[in-house]
Amino acid sequence: MDKTQIIKELQNSQKQIGTKYYNHAHECSNPNLKIDFLSIAREESDIIGWLNYELDPKDIPPTKYAPEEQVMEAYQKYSQNFN
Numbered sequence: 001m002d003k004t005q006i007i008k009e010l011q012n013s014q015k016q017i018g019t020k021y022y023n024h025a026h027e028c029s030n031p032n033l034k035i036d037f038l039s040i041a042r043e044e045s046d047i048i049g050w051l052n053y054e055l056d057p058k059d060i061p062p063t064k065y066a067p068e069e070q071v072m073e074a075y076q077k078y079s080q081n082f083n
Contacts, residue, residue: 003054004055021037021041
């Protein structure tokens with residue numbers, strides 16, 4: 001396994017871990033515990049960012065910009081969960 005494959009595996013693991021912490025935070029009724037879960041999830045996200053710096057630029061997929069209509073649809077869909 002080369003360096004790029006290892007980093008991508010690490011990123012996938014961090015994404016899975018972070019997702020679990022976010023999910024637990026959203027279901028948590030204790031405000032202090034919710035803050036802790038969100039803090040840990042943020043740290044997991046930061047680790048993914050640090051791993052990006054270890055990749056060669058050619059190994060990072062280009063960012064695709066969504067049309068504004070698509071962005072607004074997603075915003076409306078997911079903002080309903082927070083109201």
